[in-house]
Amino acid sequence: MIGAADRRVPxxxxxxxxxxxxxxxxxxxxEAVGLYPYLGVEIMIWIVFALGFNLLLxxxxxxxFGHGAYFGVGAYGFGLAQFHLHPNLWLCLGxxxxxxxxxxxxxxxxxxxxxxxxxxxxxxxxxxxFWFVAVKxxxxxxxxxxxxxxxxxxxxxxxVAWSLQSNEALYAFCFAVFAFVVLLLWRLVHSPxxxxxxxxxxxxxxxxFVGYHVWLFKWSAxxxxxxxxxxxxxxxxxxxxxxxxxxxxxxxxxxxxMMTLIGGGLVSFWGPVLGTVVFFLARDLLGAYTxxxxxxxGLLFMLIVLFxxxxxxxLLHVRSKPAA
Amino acid sequence: MFEASRLHKRFGxxxxxxxxxxxxxxxxxxxxxxxxGAGKTTxxxxxxxxxxxxxxxxxxxxxxxxGLPPRAIARLGISRSFQIMNLFxxxxxxxxxxxxxxxVRTRGFSMLTDLSRARGPLEEAHEVLARVGLGGxxxxxxxxxxxxxRRALEIGxxxxxxxxxxxLDEPTAGLGAQGTAxxxxxxxxxxxxxxxxxxxxDMKFLFGLADHIYVMHWGxxxxxxxxxxxxxxxxxQRSNLGQLG
Numbered sequence: 001m002i003g004a005a006d007r008r009v010p011x012x013x014x015x016x017x018x019x020x021x022x023x024x025x026x027x028x029x030x031e032a033v034g035l036y037p038y039l040g041v042e043i044m045i046w047i048v049f050a051l052g053f054n055l056l057l058x059x060x061x062x063x064x065f066g067h068g069a070y071f072g073v074g075a076y077g078f079g080l081a082q083f084h085l086h087p088n089l090w091l092c093l094g095x096x097x098x099x100x101x102x103x104x105x106x107x108x109x110x111x112x113x114x115x116x117x118x119x120x121x122x123x124x125x126x127x128x129x130f131w132f133v134a135v136k137x138x139x140x141x142x143x144x145x146x147x148x149x150x151x152x153x154x155x156x157x158x159x160v161a162w163s164l165q166s167n168e169a170l171y172a173f174c175f176a177v178f179a180f181v182v183l184l185l186w187r188l189v190h191s192p193x194x195x196x197x198x199x200x201x202x203x204x205x206x207x208x209f210v211g212y213h214v215w216l217f218k219w220s221a222x223x224x225x226x227x228x229x230x231x232x233x234x235x236x237x238x239x240x241x242x243x244x245x246x247x248x249x250x251x252x253x254x255x256x257x258m259m260t261l262i263g264g265g266l267v268s269f270w271g272p273v274l275g276t277v278v279f280f281l282a283r284d285l286l287g288a289y290t291x292x293x294x295x296x297x298g299l300l301f302m303l304i305v306l307f308x309x310x311x312x313x314x315l316l317h318v319r320s321k322p323a324a
Numbered sequence: 325m326f327e328a329s330r331l332h333k334r335f336g337x338x339x340x341x342x343x344x345x346x347x348x349x350x351x352x353x354x355x356x357x358x359x360x361g362a363g364k365t366t367x368x369x370x371x372x373x374x375x376x377x378x379x380x381x382x383x384x385x386x387x388x389x390x391g392l393p394p395r396a397i398a399r400l401g402i403s404r405s406f407q408i409m410n411l412f413x414x415x416x417x418x419x420x421x422x423x424x425x426x427x428v429r430t431r432g433f434s435m436l437t438d439l440s441r442a443r444g445p446l447e448e449a450h451e452v453l454a455r456v457g458l459g460g461x462x463x464x465x466x467x468x469x470x471x472x473x474r475r476a477l478e479i480g481x482x483x484x485x486x487x488x489x490x491x492l493d494e495p496t497a498g499l500g501a502q503g504t505a506x507x508x509x510x511x512x513x514x515x516x517x518x519x520x521x522x523x524x525x526d527m528k529f530l531f532g533l534a535d536h537i538y539v540m541h542w543g544x545x546x547x548x549x550x551x552x553x554x555x556x557x558x559x560x561q562r563s564n565l566g567q568l569g
Contacts, residue, residue, distance in 0.1 A: 008440045184436075192431040192439050199423045202412040209372065209410075210424040210485055211398035212432060220433070 009190040015270050016186060020179055027171055035284060038239075041171055043280050044178040045235045046259070050272035051185050052228025053256050058265040058272075059189055060221045061201030063120040066127015067256055069107075070100040070226035072134060072248030074233025079147035079243045080140070089153040089164070093234045100230015101223055103130065108222035112215050115204065127253050134245040146244025150237050164238070174235055181228065188224075189269055197221055255279070258301050264311025271313040278312065325350040325519060326402075326489055331370055331380035333363075340366045341377075341543045348489070353511070353520040355534035357527065363543040364523045365407060368493050371521075372404045373397040384489070399429075403487030405478045407494040407523070411466040417477055418462040422449040424484035449484060456480040456510060472503040479510065483518075490514070492522040496529060504529060531555075 012020075026040040049071055056062040077099030081092045107126045111119055134141045141147070152164040155173055164170045188194050200207045200214055208214050237243045246252065263275025279297070286293035308315055326348040333341040341363045348354045356364050370377045376391035383389065389397055412420045422428055427445030431437070440446070453459050456476040461469065466477060475495065482490055495511065496504045504526065511533055514520060524530040530537065531551040539547040539560055547559045554560050 009438050187436050190439070191435045191437055192428055192442070193433055193435040195419070195423060195428075195439055196432050199412050199415065202414050203410055206406075206410040206412065206481065207423075208394045209374075209398055209404055210481065211395045211426075211429050213395050217432070 011187075012183065013186075016182060019182070019270075019273060023175055023178065027168060037171055038167055039280060039284060041167070041174050041239050043276055044174050045232050045239065046256070046276045046280070047273050048178055048181045048235070049229055049232035050256050050259050050263075050265070050276050051182065051269075052225045052232065054260050054265040054269075054272045055185065055189070055197075055221055055225045055228070057257070057260055058267075058269075059194060059201065060197040060218065062115065062218060062221070063257075064123040064222070064225070065120045065257060066123040066125070066130075066250070066253050067225070067229055068248045068250070068253035069127040069130035070103055070229035071233040071236065071252070071256075072243070072245070073103045073130060073226075074100040074230030075237040075240075075243035075247055076134065076141060076147065076233075077230065078234040078237035079150045082150060082153065083147070087151060087153045089155050089238075092153065092238075093231065096234025096237070097227050097231045100233065101227035103230070104223040104226020105219070107226070108219040112219040112222060124250065124253075127248070128250065131245055131248040131250070134248055141245070144245060146242055146246075147237075148242050150241045150243065152238055152241065170239060174239065177231070177235060181231070185228075186269060193217075258297075261309075262301055262304050262311055264313025264315070267310045268313035271311050274312045274316075326371075326382075326384050326521075328367075328371060328382045329380055331367070331377045331382070333366060333370060333375065333377050339543060341370070344380075344540070344543070344545055346371075346538055346545070348519060348521050349536070350519050352535040353515050353522065353533055355530045355537040356521070356523045356540060357525070357530055357537060358540035362540040364540055365493060366543075367540070368404065368491055368523060372402060372491060398485060401486070401488040402491070403482040403485045403489070404491035405482040405493060405495060407497050409474055409478050411474065411477060411481065413467040414465060416463050416465055417453060417458050417469065417473075417480075418449055420466050420477055421452045421480050421484040422446065424481045425449055425452075426486055429485075448486075452480050452484045455513075456483065457506065472499060472506060475499060475503065475507060476510065479507075479514075483514070487518060489519045489521070492520065494523050494525060496524065496526055508533065 023040060023044060027037045030037055030040060053064065053067050056064045074096035078092045078096040081095035085091060111122045114122060135143055152170065154161040154163050162169055164173055196212060197217055200212065200217055204214055233247065236247065259275035259279050260272045262278060263273065264271035265275065282293060282297045286296055304311055328344065328346045331341050331344040344367060356367065358364055369375045371382060373392050373394040373396065381388060381390050384400055384402060389400065412423065422445055425445040425448050427442060427448065431442065450462065453462050456479055458473060458476055458480060461473060466474065469477060479492065479495060496507050499507065508529060511520065515533065522530065534551060536550060537548065537554055538545050539554065547554060547557050549557065
């Protein structure tokens with residue numbers, strides 16, 4: 001993620017084109033390798049979540065360990081907007097995004113003057129609050145059961161409306177959102193804003209003395225990241241046709257951290273992508289052999305943290321740009 | 325240009341600064357000297373907004389800046405370097421300087437533009453690097469630079485903000501004779517265009533460059549004047565502050 005700023009950043013670098021090529025063609029070959037198209041939807045949603053998460057962890061150096069909360073808030077937002085406002089896809093996704101952003105903006109007010117372990121602990125605590133509310137506020141969230149029977153509204157473009165009932169249409173829609181978010185975040189990380197966030201990660205004190213409003217940068221990054229998590233949560237509710245407290249649990253929050261670290265989010269923009277793919281492949285491929293696949297995945301995580309903290313991206317030398 | 329009057333600061337039970345008043349005139353190089361623990365760096369921290377003074381007033385060009393946060397003071401045109409180096413270690417020398425330019429600072433919340441197209445700030449950053457003698461090392465990561473180069477970059481980052489007043493906290497800390505000579509050359513050149521305030525242990529270095537010097541001891545200003553005046557000052561001689569050679 002660290003490169004010289006005087007070099008022109010390509011709009012879509014090679015790893016991005018490769019990523020888009022894989023996911024654009026996935027429905028046509030995934031069954032031939034013994035998997036199923038819906039897995040692609042899941043992976044894309046989690047990549048969106050993980051890339052947004054890494055805006056905090058990798059770019060800004062802010063360990064948000066309760067990030068599942070904003071994913072969950074987005075999922076509930078999608079469902080509640082559909083039930084109580086209007087079953088329009090854009091409205092529901094907009095509410096998911098806005099709900100994530102709002103929750104993030106609120107929590108951001110309390111955590112943005114912290115860093116390191118204190119930041120991490122506070123985000124866990126706030127994450128647990130959201131989870132607890134989701135479980136206990138029965139009249140709104142339906143407790144442990146969550147929101148069931150969320151429908152998939154049509155993608156209405158005014159002149160043409162596509163039904164998302166079929167998994168193929170759902171896939172195409174998720175791919176479009178996914179590609180948009182990947183392009184956007186790539187741009188963001190290499191914009192002046194992204195470069196300042198990375199500068200703050202490296203030396204908060206110096207950033208302050210060159211005149212940056214460090215708190216505002218951290219708060220805005222937290223809000224943005226939570227908004228993207230909310231959007232991912234909205235897509236999840238759309239795909240899964242439900243929203244339940246489990247997605248906000250501490251273990252789900254831990255998963256996105258693990259994915260990002262295993263993939264190498266600290267050294268590469270593409271780390272979270274690799275990590276997410278590896279996680280889901282491990283779940284489905286290892287899971288086919290053993291119930292205890294998470295044990296093996298956990299061991300993999302420990303090995304990587306011990307011996308290759310830069311993650312898979314560090315192993316493969318897939319850097320977003322060659323180090324200057 | 326810059327005036328601090330009757331500053332007091334205590335940390336817990338310890339009084340670190342007591343009734344310190346300083347004046348830095350435009351176009352001059354002012355020095356602050358004194359033994360370790362005299363309160364020099366604390367003094368800088370009060371003047372640049374890191375800490376607020378318990379009592380006293382700080383004004384810059386007639387404006388009260390007492391207790392303003394560092395970013396606000398920086399934006400008024402006051403910049404500082406640090407005794408213990410404070411660089412963006414993973415960034416190249418160029419990026420270190422670039423992120424400190426006003427051009428990038430005003431674009432800080434620009435989220436979708438490409439920094440490599442910001443020609444103005446890039447040119448400025450290259451100029452600053454050339455000025456501090458790092459023109460050929462723009463692409464080297466800060467952490468991979470030699471100690472002397474890092475010292476120069478430390479000044480470069482402060483300089484990139486285009487300050488009218490520049491505070492330098494022991495710019496030669498840890499440098500040998502050669503490195504010190506390099507920094508002396510740089511500061512001598514800066515002196516012609518920027519008002520400078522410098523904390524320094526190296527007496528020879530400070531006396532050779534400064535127009536006006538404050539001597540601090542135990543959190544108080546015990547003497548002040550031109551280098552020539554201070555050489556004759558019995559306080560300075562008696563307090564055994566250094567070997568003036």
